[in-house]
Amino acid sequence: MRPEADAGRSVTSKVLAILGAFEDGPHSQPLTQLADAAGIPLSTAHRLVGELVEWGALEKGPDARYTVGLRLWEVAQQGGRQLRDAARPYLQDLFLLTNETTHLAIREGHEALYIDRVYSSKRVPRASRVGGRLPLHATAVGKVLLAYEEPWLQHAYLERDLETPTTRTHVNPRWLQRELAQVREQGYAxxxxxxxAGSCSIAVPVFAASGAAPASIGLVMLAGQADQMSRYLPVLNGIADRISPAVSRLPQAATRPRQR
Structure with missing residues (x-):
């Protein structure tokens, strides 16, 4: 980066760029890699990373590589806490009633953000974690969240260059448009x-009092159970109704007609 370009950036933007390097990058990175990812001089990275370590946002290992610190993790846990705390007992009920991995997600940009999850003891291939994100079009909770969005937003999403996590990911815009219409009509994805590979999922909307569906709950299980997933719909919808009061307090809960 040219010195004059770096001079125009705020300290905050540089710090956020350093932290952002851990979002999609390796969990452990040397200083040079952080500087490169943040687009800042090594000397600047050395100073800012040192301050982040002192505060506890980053930790420096004996190999001179940096990882996310516990203090930053503690702060991050406050995100979505109100919804997570309210929904957790019901997710646990869903797990006890199905013995399958359960999760709760909301839309964050063009991704499904996982607010909470209860893991089954089954060895189902895991694609995400609490706080993790996945493309809306590739997940059952994501398809639900996208299906209940406004048509213009769906159109804008489908115009993107859609990711293909596996060879079975649906990325054809016309196919996806029909699929989203079907999800909204039948009430699940x-x-x-x-x-x-090796896993399948089913999800239903969690409606707010306004009629919007700002959240979705779902189950993940072995791909061999795909033809059995629909039998869980009554319990999924029942749990979704119990979580509904919590999502009604979310700022994303805009007014749209309820459809199930």
Whole structure:
């Protein structure tokens, strides 16, 4: 980066760029890699990273590589806490009633952001974690969230260069448009090995009092159980109704007609 270009950036933007290097990059990185990812001089990175380590946002290992610090993790846990705390008992109920991995997600940009998850003991291939993100079009919760969005937003999303996590991921815009219409009509979405080979999923909307569907809950199970997923719809919808009061307090809960 040219010195004059770096001079025009705020300290905050540089710090955020350093932290952002861990979002999609390796969990452990040397200083040179952080400087390169953030687009800042090595000397600047050395000073800012040192301050982040002192505060606890980053930790320096004996190999001189940096990882996300516990203090930053503690702060991050506050994100979505109100919804997570309210929904957790019901997610646990869903797990006890199905013995399958359960999760709750909301839309964050063009991705499904996983707010909470209860893991089954089954060895189902995992594609994400609490706080993780996956493309909306490749996951059952994501398809639900996208299906209940405004048509203009769906159109804008489908115009993107859609990711293909597996060879079975649906990326044809016309096919996806029809699929989203079907999801909204039937009230649930399913995927089979679209985000991870060996797994399938089913999800339903969690409606707010306004009628919007700002959240979705779902189950993930072995791909061999794909033809059995629909039997869980009654319990999924029942749990979704119980979580509904919590999502009604989300700022994303805009007014749209409720459809199930």
């Amino acid at each position: 399913i995927t089979v090995e679209e985000v991870r």
